[in-house]
Each structure stands twice: as structure tokens, then as C-alpha cells.
Amino acid sequence: MTATATTAxxxxxxxxxxxxxxxxGLTVDRHRxxxxxxxxxxxxxxxxxxxxxxxxxxxLAATAAWSPRLxxxxxxxxxxxxxxxxxxxxxxxxxxxxxxxVLLGIGASVPAHVTDINGIPFDEPFKRTRxxxxxxxxALRGEHVAGDFDTFSIAGYRLPHPPAAPVKVILGALRPxxxxxxxxxxxxxxxxxxxxxxxxxxxxxxGPQPPGKELVVKVFVCPTEDTAYARRTARPFLAWILNREPxxxxxxxxxxxxxxxxxxxxxxxxxxxxxxxALPDELVDALFLHGSPEQCHEQILRYRQPGVxxxxxxxxxxxETPAHHPHLLDTLARLGPAAR
Numbered sequence: 001m002t003a004t005a006t007t008a009x010x011x012x013x014x015x016x017x018x019x020x021x022x023x024x025g026l027t028v029d030r031h032r033x034x035x036x037x038x039x040x041x042x043x044x045x046x047x048x049x050x051x052x053x054x055x056x057x058x059x060l061a062a063t064a065a066w067s068p069r070l071x072x073x074x075x076x077x078x079x080x081x082x083x084x085x086x087x088x089x090x091x092x093x094x095x096x097x098x099x100x101x102v103l104l105g106i107g108a109s110v111p112a113h114v115t116d117i118n119g120i121p122f123d124e125p126f127k128r129t130r131x132x133x134x135x136x137x138x139a140l141r142g143e144h145v146a147g148d149f150d151t152f153s154i155a156g157y158r159l160p161h162p163p164a165a166p167v168k169v170i171l172g173a174l175r176p177x178x179x180x181x182x183x184x185x186x187x188x189x190x191x192x193x194x195x196x197x198x199x200x201x202x203x204x205x206x207g208p209q210p211p212g213k214e215l216v217v218k219v220f221v222c223p224t225e226d227t228a229y230a231r232r233t234a235r236p237f238l239a240w241i242l243n244r245e246p247x248x249x250x251x252x253x254x255x256x257x258x259x260x261x262x263x264x265x266x267x268x269x270x271x272x273x274x275x276x277x278a279l280p281d282e283l284v285d286a287l288f289l290h291g292s293p294e295q296c297h298e299q300i301l302r303y304r305q306p307g308v309x310x311x312x313x314x315x316x317x318x319x320e321t322p323a324h325h326p327h328l329l330d331t332l333a334r335l336g337p338a339a340r
Contacts, residue, residue: 016310017337018045018073020218021059023315025322028059033325034332035066041329042338045071045103047218047312050078051113057090064097071101075190075218075312076172078109079132080120085157087132088139091167092159100165103214105190106132107172110244125246126177127151133169133186140167170214174250176205183207188214190312193238193247195286196302198254203307217303218312222290223331226318230290231281233316238287239276243267259283288316293334300335 019038022028035046046063050056060072072094077087091104108125115122131149138145142162145154171182173189182189183206191202199217206215222230241247242260251260259280267275289299303311313335321328333339 015304015308016044017042018047018310018312019043020047020049020312020314022054023322025319028054028062032066035063037329039069041333042336045073045310047073047075049075052117060094061097071103072098073103073105075105075216076107078114079106079129080114080122081118084132084135088136088159091140092161092163095163095167103168103170105170105172110246112244124151129171130181133171136169168214174246175253179205183213190216190218192218193241193287194254199303199305201254203305209307214309215307216310216312217308218314219300219303220288220314221296221335222288222316223293223296223335224290224318225292227290231284234284234288235276235279238279238284239263239272243275293331297335297339
């Protein structure tokens with residue numbers, strides 16, 4: 001069975017499973033042993049993301065070189081930090097390495113990743129995302145694109161080598177407006193940083209999903225039975241991200257505003273350490289899963305709800321795990337779809 005057929009079968013019956021690379025504690029060049037084994041462990045996807053660390057595309061190019069079986073996907077690339085044609089060129093080039101196995105996830109991101117470290121105004125994030133989506137949809141089909149969009153103008157562009165097999169373009173989407181755009185004009189959406197019990201609200205906002213569209217759920221996992229360590233690992237990240245406006249509004253829409261009110265108040269007052277402490281343990285544990293790999297696996301399965309086509313795992317193992325290859329592979333096997 002081909003990699004494409006495997007992905008299609010997984011999507012039709014059970015969600016595909018993927019891992020976000022690079023893993024914390026391992027540089028990109030040290031992942032080959034892992035990438036080569038992922039299909040045997042039941043994983044069909046390798047994902048990357050882009051904020052203030054590794055770029056999104058280099059890990060995927062390496063993955064394509066190391067494995068002919070994995071789908072490669074971004075989740076997500078900010079729409080402000082690269083020009084529309086550069087995004088199209090990059091996706092088309094990846095498609096030459098992995099034909100039929102590229103999924104381009106784009107999104108508005110947050111001002112901290114756009115303005116604070118790149119000096120680019122975070123203007124009209126919804127419109128910019130919509131415009132880039134429309135450009136990419138046409139350009140990746142090999143069409144000539146020219147004219148004025150709301151947030152940029154294109155004098156005229158056509159990809160010299162458009163992908164022979166389609167590249168899906170999906171959106172990082174949290175609330176109803178972006179979710180509707182993702183499914184009306186794109187190939188689906190990625191959502192993240194929500195509890196399994198919150199997922200039905202997202203599914204309701206999506207509504208009936210046309211065949212072939214994606215709904216990807218990114219799940220954060222720290223596979224350790226040391227609860228104190230897992231919470232120490234999760235709190236700085238969660239306090240930071242949940243105080244970014246898109247995620248603050250997302251959790252208000254989900255009905256979690258009261259749980260986060262004290263965290264938001266302390267963060268606004270400049271008390272970032274206090275904001276971390278104010279995060280309720282119950283929310284930390286639900287947004288960044290932890291426990292033995294088997295316990296984490298059972299928690300991940302709660303996100304396997306009708307309409308979800310892929311589970312994207314962000315795995316943050318304890319510090320000693322990445323240095324020991326057999327231990328890391330065993331952990332991923334016990335976390336993933338092949339676990340029993």
C-alpha cells in the first residue's frame with residue numbers, strides 16, 4: 001500500500017497520527033533514526049511549526065529525504081512573515097521531494113512571532129490569512145495570479161513548476177470565523193490548546209465536513225509520571241500562550257474565561273511568575289497531558305472524535321529520554337496508534 005493510500009485509509013476510518021519535529025532536546029540533524037522508524041510505530045505524519053525557534057520547512061525537507069512514506073505538514077507557518085509567492089514556491093518545492101504528501105498549514109500566528117521578533121506589523125490577521133489562502137489556492141494549481149487583494153497586491157505570478165499532485169492548504173483556526181473560512185475556501189483547519197471536552201464546540205462550529213477536508217487537533221504531551229516536573233514544564237508555555245490575544249479570546253469562547261481570569265489579571269499587571277502560578281492544575285493537566293505513556297495514550301484517544309482527521313502530537317519528553325534512542329522510540333510506540 002502506498003503512503004498516500006495509507007493516509008487516505010486512516011483519514012476515512014481513524015485519524016492519522018503525527019509527531020511534531022524537532023523534538024525538544026534534539027537538533028534537526030539528530031532525527032533521522034526517529035523519522036525512519038515512525039511509520040513502523042504507526043505514525044503517518046511529521047509536522048513542524050514556526051515561531052521563535054526552528055523554521056518550519058527544513059525539518060520537513062529532511063524528513064522527505066529520510067522517509068518516502070510520511071506525509072509532511074506545517075502547523076503552522078505565519079502568513080505575515082513570508083511573501084505569498086515565497087510560500088507557494090516553498091510548498092511546490094517540498095512537493096517535488098514528497099509528491100502527494102505535502103500539507104501546508106498557514107495561520108495568523110501571534111504578534112510576538114510577527115512583530116516582536118520580525119519587525120512586521122500584525123495588521124488585519126483575518127484578512128491577511130484569507131488573502132494568502134486565496135493566493136496559494138490559485139498559485140498551487142498553476143494559475144496566473146495578479147491583482148489587488150485587501151492586504152497586498154500582486155503584479156503577476158505563476159509557479160514555473162506547480163505540484164503534479166495537489167497540496168492541501170489548511171488554516172490554523174480557533175474561533176468560528178476562521179473555522180468557517182478554513183472549510184469554505186481551504187482544505188480544513190488545525191486547532192490546538194484545548195481540552196478534549198472543548199472539542200465538540202469546535203466541531204459544532206465547523207458543521208458538516210465535506211469529503212477530503214482536514215480537521216487536525218494538536219495535542220501537547222509530556223510522557224512522565226513525575227507530575228511536578230510535567231507541570232513545571234507546561235506552566236511557562238501555557239501562561240505565555242494563553243495570554244496572547246487569539247488564545248485568550250479562544251478560551252473565552254470555549255467558556256474557560258473564569259478559569260483563566262486570575263492568570264490574565266496577573267499577566268496584565270506584569271506578574272508573569274504569578275500568572276504561571278495562577279493557572280489551575282486541572283487546566284494545566286488537561287492542556288498538556290502527562291502520565292505514563294499508556295496513560296497519555298488513553299488521554300489522547302479522547303480527542304479521537306468524529307470529524308477529526310489527524311492528531312498532531314507535540315511531545316516534550318523528560319530530559320534524559322531524547323539522548324537514549326531506544327527509550328525514545330519505545331515512548332513514542334507506547335504513546336501512539338499502535339499502542340495496545
